[in-house]
Amino acid sequence: MPGSVLVSLLAVPLAALLWRALSQNFAAHIITHSAFAALRISLVTSTLTTFFTIIIGTPLAYALARWPFRGRPLIELIIDLPIVLPPAVAGLALLIAFGRQGVFGMWLGAFGITLPFTTTAVVIAQTFVAAPLYVRTARVGFAAVDVQLEESAYAEGATQWQLFRHVMLPLTARSLLSGAILCWTRALGEFGATILFAGNLEGRTQTMPLAIYLGFERDLGVALALSTLLIATSIVLLAVLRWLDHSTPDQ
Amino acid sequence: MTLASRKTPPVESLGQGLPPPSRGRPHNGRPQGLPLLLRLCALAPILLSACAASPTPTPTQTLTIFAASSLLGAFTEMGDSFESAHPAVSVALNFDGSQSLRAQIEQGAMADVFASANAEEIEALAAQSLIATSQPFAANSLIVILPSANTAGIQSLADLARPGLFLVLAANDVPVGRYSRQALEKLNAQFGADYSTRVLANLVSDESNAKQIVAKVQLGEADAGIVYVSDSVAAPDLLTLAIPPEYNVTAEYPIAALANAPHPELAAEFIAFVLSADGQSILEKWGFRPVK
Amino acid sequence: MNRPFYRLANVKQIYNGRAVLDVENLAVERGEILAIVGPSGAGKSTLLRLLNFLETPTEGEIVFDGTPIPRDPPLDLIRRATTVFQRPMLLNRSVRDNVSFGLSLRNIAPDGRVADVLNRVGLAGMETAAARELSGGEMQRVALARALVIRPDALLLDEPTANLDPYNVGLIESIVREQNESQGTTIVMVTHNVFQARRLAHRVGLLLNGNLIELSPTAEFFDSPRDPRAAVFARGEMAY
Numbered sequence A: 001m002p003g004s005v006l007v008s009l010l011a012v013p014l015a016a017l018l019w020r021a022l023s024q025n026f027a028a029h030i031i032t033h034s035a036f037a038a039l040r041i042s043l044v045t046s047t048l049t050t051f052f053t054i055i056i057g058t059p060l061a062y063a064l065a066r067w068p069f070r071g072r073p074l075i076e077l078i079i080d081l082p083i084v085l086p087p088a089v090a091g092l093a094l095l096i097a098f099g100r101q102g103v104f105g106m107w108l109g110a111f112g113i114t115l116p117f118t119t120t121a122v123v124i125a126q127t128f129v130a131a132p133l134y135v136r137t138a139r140v141g142f143a144a145v146d147v148q149l150e151e152s153a154y155a156e157g158a159t160q161w162q163l164f165r166h167v168m169l170p171l172t173a174r175s176l177l178s179g180a181i182l183c184w185t186r187a188l189g190e191f192g193a194t195i196l197f198a199g200n201l202e203g204r205t206q207t208m209p210l211a212i213y214l215g216f217e218r219d220l221g222v223a224l225a226l227s228t229l230l231i232a233t234s235i236v237l238l239a240v241l242r243w244l245d246h247s248t249p250d251q
Numbered sequence B: 001m002t003l004a005s006r007k008t009p010p011v012e013s014l015g016q017g018l019p020p021p022s023r024g025r026p027h028n029g030r031p032q033g034l035p036l037l038l039r040l041c042a043l044a045p046i047l048l049s050a051c052a053a054s055p056t057p058t059p060t061q062t063l064t065i066f067a068a069s070s071l072l073g074a075f076t077e078m079g080d081s082f083e084s085a086h087p088a089v090s091v092a093l094n095f096d097g098s099q100s101l102r103a104q105i106e107q108g109a110m111a112d113v114f115a116s117a118n119a120e121e122i123e124a125l126a127a128q129s130l131i132a133t134s135q136p137f138a139a140n141s142l143i144v145i146l147p148s149a150n151t152a153g154i155q156s157l158a159d160l161a162r163p164g165l166f167l168v169l170a171a172n173d174v175p176v177g178r179y180s181r182q183a184l185e186k187l188n189a190q191f192g193a194d195y196s197t198r199v200l201a202n203l204v205s206d207e208s209n210a211k212q213i214v215a216k217v218q219l220g221e222a223d224a225g226i227v228y229v230s231d232s233v234a235a236p237d238l239l240t241l242a243i244p245p246e247y248n249v250t251a252e253y254p255i256a257a258l259a260n261a262p263h264p265e266l267a268a269e270f271i272a273f274v275l276s277a278d279g280q281s282i283l284e285k286w287g288f289r290p291v292k
Numbered sequence C: 001m002n003r004p005f006y007r008l009a010n011v012k013q014i015y016n017g018r019a020v021l022d023v024e025n026l027a028v029e030r031g032e033i034l035a036i037v038g039p040s041g042a043g044k045s046t047l048l049r050l051l052n053f054l055e056t057p058t059e060g061e062i063v064f065d066g067t068p069i070p071r072d073p074p075l076d077l078i079r080r081a082t083t084v085f086q087r088p089m090l091l092n093r094s095v096r097d098n099v100s101f102g103l104s105l106r107n108i109a110p111d112g113r114v115a116d117v118l119n120r121v122g123l124a125g126m127e128t129a130a131a132r133e134l135s136g137g138e139m140q141r142v143a144l145a146r147a148l149v150i151r152p153d154a155l156l157l158d159e160p161t162a163n164l165d166p167y168n169v170g171l172i173e174s175i176v177r178e179q180n181e182s183q184g185t186t187i188v189m190v191t192h193n194v195f196q197a198r199r200l201a202h203r204v205g206l207l208l209n210g211n212l213i214e215l216s217p218t219a220e221f222f223d224s225p226r227d228p229r230a231a232v233f234a235r236g237e238m239a240y
């Protein structure tokens, strides 16, 4: 069956990598200072990215699902673009916009704010590539809620916030969580935009994927150990996603 | 052309009379700008593989050359010259970091010739009998590059230690990054024992290769970077600060035919061409120094 | 003072350039039950949505208990009217949680109100049942209880008995009548069932293509309508 060829193509390299990593001294490599610093930066930045995305992306997704405002198709296009763009393009675009010589970056510079090569830049790069995944998922979740359910709550005297908190949130929690996990996983794996926009400095901007990439030049053991950790985290998160998709829906 | 001729403040004179920043490369007959595609390669290594191969339709034999990324311009031209001299041969070029190329060869990639940016990779392959003999064919030394606007106002190597600058180097694990740090240490003799420490305090990013450094300096995101002279030649819009030979670090590039090269005679011919006067002048044009 | 509870003057609702509702003049009297009948697409639901502040009219003015409804009506105004829809819209929680929903929105302690209202709709003792697992008639009575528990000044009903069996229809009609008589709640009820209109309403209005072509006391609407189209409708002969 040709399908098994594709499945093998996907599974064999990952299995080989895991086997190789675990047959080396996994623990010794993961306890190195660099690996630990990369792990810390990755966790902090991807969590911040997901946090900001939820705060800002949720109302946006709701508006996109419900309000037929002018320019909505344009906004939807803007949100979908980063999903298909190569990350290197994203990083270049971010530099040209928010870099020290960038259109917006020069203006920020006047206030003494410099973004490139900072941990903030890592969060921005991750948000650029990962937030669209959350907004898309949340938008679909909101759109699936029966409009009459909302109107009925509104007719009963709910404020916008109460409507969201008591009607929309329970019904869309699953979608929002799925979106948040997708966003988080993508942020955790972000490489191309980060290395261009934020650079690579241990303890400040070097995330796990960057450390893995540089590990090729240095110590393959560290790269293998970090890869294993990244794969394990992704497997757990994807399993949670699957569980969310398959347990009975709320509506 | 010096900065002084560009209405910027005169270069502060240093005790030892280090050369002032100069525009473009310090060699003669530099190539007049690069095709856009080549520039893009500098920005996104992902694109590298896309613009590396350049087959022609007629040839019967394909000579595969693995070459260090810094040889991109020189070896592209070298390949073209070789093809014109051998109409039946097509030269396929694969540019990547020397370590990556070595790994590819170790994993069984088929190649005829390997031109590395350092001896270690060649030695490692020789230890595995994947290479019989090698010889140096070019030398490359280091240079400081500055963005053309030089907003940080860097006039001398001493300025690199000024706090608050954004400096990008290659990572210490990458040869050019290791050489850069060695050169900075040597410069301690000139600028004081803590010079290299102060310069490295300005480091904002450990890049994976010189092209990334060039890109960040070109965009003005970094105030300064250290790369091979050949890298600065490929980016003629940059300002440069020369590092005097006594403090500089020279990288010798070795070239070798692979033990299991599909076309051993052609491989030998190509290496001979690289070492010939014609080959050496191409290398010189791209910022390399000939080896005697 | 006997001013009307709702007054609509030259109200037009236009969707995509088409006026789906065009009411020159309509006064809903305080404490009456007004039935609105009419074929599908006549604009009945649109009228109720306007009365419940779910939409603002494209043109014209609606006065609610003496206050002209502004474009962005204040919460305390919105909270004086509520709607029961044809499809019961219930939260996936217990009957009690559903019924006390409107109270919790207003930060009112449920106390005895929930039990009292469940008693009136014949669902006493069902507090802990899962609302979404009830029968259609029971669900609609929970929806009605949700509306009654907040003691609205205006109760809007959009075909609340359309899918129900005669027993539940009768039950709901008697609850509606009782609410009107004991609390004096102003009720506007949209129905396809002319007989229901006849049983419950004080006055009946007929909407056709967005126009209110007849509005008269119930007896008059059925016995001596002014508009010949209303006569056809009243006899249950209008094909739609």
Ligand SMILES: Nc1ncnc2c1ncn2[C@@H]1O[C@H](COP(=O)(O)OP(=O)(O)OP(=O)(O)O)[C@@H](O)[C@H]1O
Residues within 6 Å of the ligand: C015, C016, C020, C038, C039, C040, C041, C042, C043, C044, C045, C046, C047
């Ligand atoms: N949001 C909207 N956008 C565009 N047209 C709409 C919208 N809502 C309703 N309409 C149209 O307005 C007209 C009146 O709709 P309305 O729901 O008020 O009819 P109705 O009298 O309640 O019909 P039914 O008896 O089938 O419920 C219909 O033709 C409908 O298609």
Ligand SMILES: [Mg+2]
Residues within 6 Å of the ligand: C044, C045, C046, C158
């Ligand atoms: Mg309707």
